[in-house]
Every structure is written in structure tokens, then in C-alpha cells.
Amino acid sequence: MSYVEAVLNGLMVGGLYGLFGLGLALAFGIMRIVNVAHGEFVVLAAYFGMALFTMTPLPLPAVIVCVAAAAFVLGWLLQATVLNRVLGPNPIPAMVITIGLAIVVRNVLVKIFGADIHTINIGPLQEMGLQFFGMAIGVVPLTIFAIALVLFVGMHMLLHHTMIGRAFRAAADDFEILETLGFNRRRVYAAAMGVAVMLSAVAGLLLAMRSSFTPFSGVERLLIAFEVVIIGGLGSLRGCFFAGLFLGVVQVVGLKVVPNSRPLFGHLAFFVVLLLRQAGLSPLLAWRRK
Amino acid sequence: MSLLALEGVDIFYGDMQAVFGASLHLDAGETIAIIGANGAGKSTLLRAIIGLTPARRGRVVFDGHDIAGLRCDLAARRGIALVPEGRRLFSTLTVEENLLMGAARARPGPWTLDSVYALFPALREIRHQPASDISGGRQQMVAIGRALLTNPRLLLCDELSLGLAPKIISDIYACFADICWRGVSIILVEQDIVRARDSSNRLYCLLKGRVTLEGSSATVSLDDIRHAYFGDRRS
Numbered sequence: 254m255s256y257v258e259a260v261l262n263g264l265m266v267g268g269l270y271g272l273f274g275l276g277l278a279l280a281f282g283i284m285r286i287v288n289v290a291h292g293e294f295v296v297l298a299a300y301f302g303m304a305l306f307t308m309t310p311l312p313l314p315a316v317i318v319c320v321a322a323a324a325f326v327l328g329w330l331l332q333a334t335v336l337n338r339v340l341g342p343n344p345i346p347a348m349v350i351t352i353g354l355a356i357v358v359r360n361v362l363v364k365i366f367g368a369d370i371h372t373i374n375i376g377p378l379q380e381m382g383l384q385f386f387g388m389a390i391g392v393v394p395l396t397i398f399a400i401a402l403v404l405f406v407g408m409h410m411l412l413h414h415t416m417i418g419r420a421f422r423a424a425a426d427d428f429e430i431l432e433t434l435g436f437n438r439r440r441v442y443a444a445a446m447g448v449a450v451m452l453s454a455v456a457g458l459l460l461a462m463r464s465s466f467t468p469f470s471g472v473e474r475l476l477i478a479f480e481v482v483i484i485g486g487l488g489s490l491r492g493c494f495f496a497g498l499f500l501g502v503v504q505v506v507g508l509k510v511v512p513n514s515r516p517l518f519g520h521l522a523f524f525v526v527l528l529l530r531q532a533g534l535s536p537l538l539a540w541r542r543k
Numbered sequence: 544m545s546l547l548a549l550e551g552v553d554i555f556y557g558d559m560q561a562v563f564g565a566s567l568h569l570d571a572g573e574t575i576a577i578i579g580a581n582g583a584g585k586s587t588l589l590r591a592i593i594g595l596t597p598a599r600r601g602r603v604v605f606d607g608h609d610i611a612g613l614r615c616d617l618a619a620r621r622g623i624a625l626v627p628e629g630r631r632l633f634s635t636l637t638v639e640e641n642l643l644m645g646a647a648r649a650r651p652g653p654w655t656l657d658s659v660y661a662l663f664p665a666l667r668e669i670r671h672q673p674a675s676d677i678s679g680g681r682q683q684m685v686a687i688g689r690a691l692l693t694n695p696r697l698l699l700c701d702e703l704s705l706g707l708a709p710k711i712i713s714d715i716y717a718c719f720a721d722i723c724w725r726g727v728s729i730i731l732v733e734q735d736i737v738r739a740r741d742s743s744n745r746l747y748c749l750l751k752g753r754v755t756l757e758g759s760s761a762t763v764s765l766d767d768i769r770h771a772y773f774g775d776r777r778s
Contacts (some may be wrong), residue, residue, distance in 0.1 A: 416647050418637060423644050426633040433593055433627070434693055435619040435648030488635070 256373030258388050259509040260502055266463065267501020269456040271473055274481025274493040275408065276453030278332035282488045283425045283445045286336060286347045292475030294450050295457030297358055298324055299466050300366055302458040303373050313375060317400075320458050321451050328450025333443040338539040340442075355471060363466035372465040379462075397459045404452060405494050411448070412490070421445050424486065453478070473516065480523040544607065546571040546728050547592070547697055552601035552611075554584070554591045561587045565723030569697070574719070574729040576739035576760065579749035580772060585732040586628055588749070589699045592730075594618040594626050605697070622650060624695035626733075628702045630686040631676040639670035641685050642705070652694025653725050654737045659688040662718055680711035687715070691722065698722065701732045716742055736768055750774055 273295060280288045290312075298320050303314045331354075339346035375393070382389040412418040420441050423431045457474065460466075480500060485492030496498050500519045507518025545568040554562040564585040569575050577585050590596040592603060594615035603611040610618055624645075632641050642656060659665040663684040669677055674685060683703060690698060704712040712735075718740060723729065733739035740746060740760045748756035748771035756763070756771030 277725065318596045344677050411765070419640050419644060422640075426635055427631050429595055429615075430625075430627060430631050430633070431764040432615040433619050434596065434645050434689070435616050436644075437614075437616045453774070 255388060256506065256509065259506045261388075261390060262394060263502030263505030264498055265398040265401075265501070266460070266505055267333045268405075268494070268496035269460045269497070270481055270501050271476050271494040272401055272404060272452050273478040273495025274458035274485060274497055275405070276449040276451075276456070277475075277478040278485075278487050279421070279445060279449040279452070280481045280491055282419050282480065284332070284336070284340075284347075284442050285344055286446075287344060287351070288449070289348060289351040289475065290358060290471075291351075291478055292455060292471030292473065294324065294327070294356045295453050295460075295474040295478075296466055296468065296471045297362065298371065298454030298457040299461035299470075300362055300371070300462065300468075305369060305374070306373060313378075317455060319457060321455050324454030325447040325451040326329075327447075327454075329447035331450070332446035333439065336446070337439045337442060341438075347356050358473060366468065368467060368469070369491065371461075372457075373461045375462055378430070381542040393462060397463065400459060401456065404455065405490060407511075408448075408452070408492045409490055417441070417444055421448075460461045477516070477519070480519070484523065484526050498511050544632075544664075545569060545604070546573075547606040547730075548604040548607060549588075549592070549598075549721075551605070552591060552598045552603065554587050554596060556587075556596065556601050558644070560752065562591070562749075563756050564596075565752075565755070566745050567754065569728055569730065571696070571728055572723065572726065573745070574723060574731065574733040574743045576733055576743035577659040577749060578733055578736050578739050578746060578768070579670065579693050581639075581734070583749040584752040585749055587752075588699050589625060589701055589730065589732060592621050592697075592699060595625075599769050603684075606762050616648075619693060620648060620650065622696035624690035624693045624697065624698050624704065626683075626686045626690045626700045628705060630679075630682045632682055632685055632689075636674055637773070638666055638674055638677065638685055639673050639764055641689050642666075642670075642692055645689035647691055650694040651704070654691045654694050656692070659691060662691075662721055663688060680715065683707060683711075683715055687718070691727070695727060698727050698729045700729060701730075701753040702734065703731070704733065704738060712738070736765075736772070740768070743764070 277288060277291050280286045301323060302316050305311055305319055309358045335350060338346050339350065350387055379393055381392040383392060418437055420431065424438065426443050432438050477500065481493055481496045485496030500522060503522040504516050504519035507514050545761060548568040550566050552562060552565045555574045565588060577588065579585050587596060591598045594613050598611045601611065602609050604704065605621060605623065633644065640766055642659060663680060666684055666688065669681065674682065703715055731739055731743055746758060746760050746763065748768060750771060756767060
């Protein structure tokens, strides 16, 4: 694998990282909820997708659609039945609930699937590649990147050109005024959480085709999501996208230089960004003032 | 029959009582003003009517139904709209998107995007600008337009003149004749007593959470108002 290929692969992983961050940022920006179970949802989607793919005759695109739909329902239910009960100026109850949820999900996954490392084996498709100027670009990573890009563009369209999307943004700005215009805040929140979990779940499923996962991978995914949000800035689609690409590229190129580095270089890059631009933390701190 | 009647309303923020046994009424098509000093409970009263801070005791009767304790969004869908103090536009949305939020859950009625642009022609030219980038007077127009687009029967206006130049305040008040003409009843909360008196049919004065004066705007004297506004200092 040449460096150019490493950069391209990094971009593809990075698109998914951007989606992790976007899901976290939506819940954070709209509901002021820090969803600590975010990483667990990402992993849960990978396991659910793996089970569907191996135990049913569904083709891969259908599996992705099923996982996306299930994730939307899960996020919607979580908000509508649990998190809407602890709305208020204090963010701690919702955070504690999601911490507990993360523990439950992790252990249920261990109980069902065991603690072994899994990966989703999509068969011969995995090996297919296209030749560009002598470089081999896998069809799968290319498709994954395309899906990530489509989801980002789709989110932009949703937020700016549909009523529910405008309601998401308005709820983030001032939920009281939104209520005085006849919107049920709890319904808006439930839809927003559905979308947030759906984005992360699709990204988690796609990542599971490229790398391995265990029931304990959620923490790592959550960390990446936080890094993306902090680098990219809260409430910025474009910021999340490019921050994800940045982390992905640094990590994959780092892997090429030091094969055992795992995500080390991504985290180091995050650390460097924090040192260079301390304002990068401000979105995380600003929401507490509200 | 009154469109709105408050009967013995007590309102609390946590343990702190802000309004004590307030009663007032408003007929359909009428404009009333609520005046009073800072912290007298004027805004709180509006928050209770639309359900943002529900009254703890007493009745809020709107169109024959007791809506005390009704969720804010449901009160809004029955035809109550708020132009909040400080305007509180959705700052990341454009002018037109702010207006569209008002229209999204609207009742049927005369107010449309076009009729709001006809009322405030200045808004049409800036409709794609972020709401946070426009002048205070235009923000106030957006806030009024957003509330009108829900097609309310009762419009609650909180401190329209706050932080605006006198000329702009006059322009904004000038549009009220148009709004009333379309059958909207209005409650004006104001610190500017003369403006409030000139723009209303009747007025109420609040002092430390209690109604101290109720009267016809045409006949009530500034002396009575001063008395009710500052409390009884002379006796």
C-alpha cells in the first residue's frame, strides 16, 4: 500500500468517523444530551448487521437499510420513553442514564455474541478493486465513502430544506419559543435522536466491514466521535465531515508508518489540534452556560 | 363573552411567588395593555397565559375552556401566540425560515408569508439573511410576523419597544391597526406608559405581582397610573 493509497483509505474511514461525530453532535446540539452510549449503539449496529447478514438471505444493501431503520426506531424510543423524562437545565441525569445504558448494551452483547473479535465478512466483494494509475482502490471503501458523503449531503438537505430539519435547528436555538409556535418539543427531540442514532449506526455497520469489533469497541468509537465534534465544532456539518477525514487520514497513514500504532496517531493529532487551537474546546464548554 | 379571563391566578418560579391572585379579562377584538415596573410580573403573566410557566392556582379561561396547566404547544394551537421579550429569534435560521416556523403548525386563517411581507415590506428583501445579522427593529418585525403566522386569536406582545429607537417603535406600533383589523386580540406588555395607554382600549397596572389598577385607557389619568405604578407613597 503506497502513501497515496493510505491517504485515500484514510479518507474513507474518515467519512465514517465524521458520521460518528455528527450523530453525537446532533444529540448534543439539539437536546443538550451527552449520549455516552453513542459508541455502544455504533457497535450494536455492527452486531445487528452481522446477525442479519449471516442469518438471513438479505443482500447487503437491504441489511444496511434494515439497520438504519432499526436504529432510528431505537433512538426514537430511547428519547420518547426515557430521556424525555429528564429534560431540564441539568444535563447530568441524561448522562447517567446513557452511561447505564452503555453498560447494559455492552454486557448483553457479550452474553449473546461472546467477547471474541468479529468482523463482517462480505465475501468476494471485499477483494474487488479498481485500478487508478497503478493504485488499487477497493470497491468497498469507495462505496463506503460515497455513502458517508451522501449521508452528509442528505443531512444538510434535511436540516435546511425540510420542516422537521428546521425544527431541529430551531429547537437547538430556543426550544421555548418553538413550543409557543405549537411544536411538541418531545416529538422533535425523539425524531432528532432517531436521526442521530441512525447516522451513527450506519457508520458503525460500514466500519465493521473494514475493521474488527468486540462488544467493548464502543468506548473507542465514542472517543473518536468526541474528537470529531471538538475539532469540527458543534453544530457544523462541514466541520464534522472534515474533522472526521482529518482523523481518518492521520490514523491510516500513521498505521502505514508504524504498523502497530492502531489509532494512536489519530489521538495524537487530536491532542496537537487542542494545543494549537484551544478555542476548539469552547463548543463543549459553551453549552453549559445555556 | 370574554376571549380570555384570568381568575385569581398565582404564579411561582420554584418557591418564589411572582404573581398574586391576578384577575383580568379581554374581549374578542380588544387590545389591553399591562404596565408596571421591572419585576412587577408582567412577563410572568404572559408566560402563564401561553403555558410556559403554568399558573399554580386560579383559572385561565380561553374561549370558554380552562387552559391553566395546558402544555404550551397545545395552548399555542388553540390560538395564543407570543412575541417574546428580547425577540428571541432562532438565530441560526434565516428571516424566512423563522417565519416558516410560525407557519408550520398554524391554524387556518388570514396570515400567510405574503400577508406578513405585505405588512412589513422591509422583510422581503432580507428574507435570506440570518436572523442574527439584521437590525433590532427588523428582528422585532420578524418576531411579530412569526407569531402572526400561527394565525392566533390572541397575540401576547412583551416589551416591543425594548432597545429600539423611537421612530422604529412608532413604525411597529403603526402596524397594530392592521393586525386588529384582521380579528386578532392583543395584550401589550409595556414599560412605556404613554405608548401603552395610546395603543390600548383598557389597561391594567401591576405592582409587585398584584393588579393595582384596571381602567379604560381613554379615561384613566396619568396620576392614577403613577399611583398604581409606584405604590401608595402619599398616604
